[in-house]
Amino acid sequence: MATPHWLFGDQLGPGFLAPGDGGPARDAPVVMVEARSVFRRRRFHRAKAHLVLSAMRHRAAELGDRVRYVRAETYREGLRAAVGEGPLTVCHPTSRAALALVRSLPGVTVLPPRGFLVAHEDFRAWADGHGGQRLRQEDFYRWVRRTHDLLMDGDGPAGGRWNHDHDNREPPPRGATALDVPAPYRPREDDVDDEVRHDLDRWEREGIRFVGRDGPRRFPATRREALAALRRFVEHRLAAFGPYEDAMLAGDPVMSHSLLSSSLNLGLLDPAECVERAEAAWRSGGAPVNSVEGFVRQIAGWREYVWQLYWYFGEEYRHRNALGHRAPLPGWFLELDAGAVTARCLATVLAQVRDTGWTHHIPRLMLLGSHALQRGWDPAAVTDWFHRCFVDGYDWVMLPNVVGMSQYADGGRMTTKPYTSGGSYVHRMSDLCGPCAYRPDRRVGEDACPFTAGYWAFLHRHRDRLERNPRMTRAVHGLDRLSDLNALLHQERHRGDQPP
Structure with a gap:
């Protein structure tokens, strides 16, 4: 046998x-x-x-x-x-x-592992060849494209450029409340889902605690459903993905994103079949190269990169805290209590997480992660929160994404600078600021944007470190032009862990 x-x-x-x-x-x-x-x-x-x-x-x-x-x-x-x-x-x-x-x-x-494009030993050889310290995703991504002949025209990138980010950073269409694209695939629940929900109810009565809301199920649970979701994305939504992949709309949390991350991370889809179908759509004229490249970058670039760094950096990486952030996560954040939050952007995204266990990468990085970074929350606790609260969250996913990308806790081993901003970025890339009680251009006062004030307080707190970073020097020196800096710092010290 x-x-x-x-x-x-x-x-x-x-x-x-x-x-x-x-x-x-x-x-x-x-x-x-x-x-x-x-x-x-x-x-x-x-x-x-x-x-x-x-x-x-x-x-x-x-x-x-x-x-x-x-x-x-x-x-x-x-x-x-x-x-x-x-x-x-x-x-x-x-x-x-x-x-x-x-x-x-x-x-x-x-x-050996399955479900990824690059073998551990191949990545280790590539990483060791790059010195093993500052391993940039762009270099890795181009290497994967070449070695797997992905979106290539001979020896060069399809469309003439490796990176179409310049075309993929459009703000949402002015006046739109949702992108004009077909809705994503939605599975239908069945008797198995009924049984699961019944069991979870019983487990809660027996003392197992959960957070967030359950249902209806929004993400594929079978290979058949995952393939249907992939097909619908490639045929009906991929073309619009690229330009607005970084944009946010309060009434359209999904935009034109694929919603395939949970299927990939459950092993229901293989990354090769996803990127190959996307490339086929471009070659047949079904999607522009910037949208296809953006999608390929997410899977063959970022997802693969994060998986490899999780193993390459070792267990010690979990404990990195280069900025010395120790503050605990406040109760309103842990409980996904969007109703306690006044800042419309953060309340909107926290409600999305509460209701679905998902939001796309920009709210994760530039709202949830950025707020945690500005407030100085413990990066290990932030990592755990993302792992537990997202349907696509696993240890290998969240550890590099949070410690390295979101919280800059590795001191720059993974990224060249901290990813945080003031309210002007949120205002430019979303419709979230208009009806908000706070104003994105205000640093001090009752209507001061918590992201704008938090951004300057963060730069001040870590000035000695950040002004030595070439990508941050100009921003840090902007502190010298703030006539209200002392008032801002006093305001932020007294804000504590109250919901913004």
């Missing part, structure tokens, strides 16, 4: 059971463990718990008699019930904690 193969809850696509290249035998029995302890240890968003459990149970139903699906308190208990002390294979897990677990178990053979 073939050695059983263990599937984690983020290894749900067919590629994780495909034979060859060290994979499981074609007829290998499958083991899946639903470990309730995962939800006891951390307070996850309920929509995220629902999605993961629904996806796992749907996959088990597809596998039928081939799978032994065990519901247990811990993974160890579940594995003992499923296979005893027998041998197992498992694809390389996506977190360090999971990898440590499988390596601690007798008889478990860890196979």
Whole structure:
């Protein structure tokens, strides 16, 4: 009999059971463990718990008699019930904690990772060749494009440029409340979802706590649904994606984004098929090159880069705190209490997270992350919050994104500067400032924008470090022109952790 193969809850696509290249035998029995302890240890968003459990149970139903699906308190208990002390294979897990677990178990053979474009050893060779310290995403992205022949015309980039960011930073159309694009794919719930929701209700009565709201399910839980979502995005939404990928509208949180990150991170989609379909759309005239390049950059560039850095930087990276930020996350943020927040931009995005467990990358970085950075919140706590509260959040996703990109806690190992701004950026890239009680051009007073005031207070707090950064020198020297700096700093000291 073939050695059983263990599937984690983020290894749900067919590629994780495909034979060859060290994979499981074609007829290998499958083991899946639903470990309730995962939800006891951390307070996850309920929509995220629902999605993961629904996806796992749907996959088990597809596998039928081939799978032994065990519901247990811990993974160890579940594995003992499923296979005893027998041998197992498992694809390389996506977190360090999971990898440590499988390596601690007798008889478990860890196979190479699946679901990514670049092998760890290939990335390590590339990174070591670049000195191993300042590993820029743009350099990595071009290397991936070349080595995988992605969006290339011979030896050069398709469309003549590697980077179309200049064309992909448009503010939202003036006066629009939503982009004029077809709606994204929406799955239909079924009996499995009803069972999951019933179980989550029971777990809450038994003391397991969640945050946020659950339902209706917005993201694919099966391979069929994920493929339908990919097809709808490529055929109907990709063309409009590029120009407005950084824009925000209060009434349109989705804009023209793909909503495929959770499907990729559950293993329901493979990154290669996503970028190849996007490239095919450009070559057939179905989407402009700037939109396709922006999408390819998100997957073959940023997603792949973050996955590789998670492993390359090592466990110590988790504890980086170059700016010495120690403030705890306030209760209103932890509880996703959008109603407590006056600042319209932050209240709008916090409500999106509360209601769906998702918002796109600019609200994550330039609103949620930027506010945390300006307030000096502990980057480890911010990382944990993003991990728990987003349907696409996993340890490997959020650790580099938050520690490196959002909170600059690695001191510049991943990015060249802190990503934060005053209210003028939010005003330019959204419709969120108009009806707000605060004004984006005000630093001091009752109508002072918390992002504008917070930006200058952040620069002042870290002036010694930031003025040595060539990309920040001019901004830091702007402090010398502020006649109301003392009043601003007094105002920010007394704001504390009150909701803005």
